[in-house]
Amino acid sequence: MIKGLYETHIQVSNLENAISFYTQVLGLKLAHQDKNRRIAFLWMGKDKDFMLGLWEQKENLQTRHFAFSVDKENLLNKSVEFLKNKDLMPYNFLKNENEKPMVFAWMPALAIYFNDPDGNQLEFISILEGEGKPELGVLSYEEWLDKTL
Structure with a gap:
């Protein structure tokens, strides 16, 4: 049934800085950003193969x-x-x-x-x-x- 891991999510302290790091430094592609909820999703590999979610968390960052x-x-x-x-x-x-x-x-x-x-x-x-x-x-x-x- 399970054939792989599609996505994972992490907390970041500053969404814009994290988007910049993951896109400009590591080469991932921005898929969607919700500025109201302070989250972004990035594609890894070919479009829609894998996804990384970034969730802004100002306090108690894990x-x-x-x-x-x-x-x-x-x-x-x-x-x-x-x-x-x-x-x-x-x-x-x-x-x-x-x-x-x-x-x-x-x-x-x-x-x-x-x-x-x-x-x-x-x-x-x-x-x-x-x-x-x-x-x-x-x-x-x-x-x-x-x-x-």
Whole structure:
């Protein structure tokens, strides 16, 4: 019955700033904005494939986490530079000051993190081929290749 996740919603402190960040910095497309309710909806991927909802919340802002699907080559070779060029600070799951994507061996998946202006934790993720190896934990892509090839 379920074939995927269509949309997710997050709280933002300033709707216009958030729209600017998600459209101009990350390249999402504004689908609809309701200025009376202080909400906006953005398309991800091809039009109407996926949606992100932004809800302005002036008090008691609750940050969230979600991940954008990215192909492996872009994640490995372009994601960190892309984020830095947008004045975003990439970090790995371990938050050990290493800016390289890391592998969650149980999935397996490659990921790098960054935050939006409100502190929502965003992630670029790419599912890797092959079976998961939970016993390997979280490791660098190079370590993953050494242990699985």
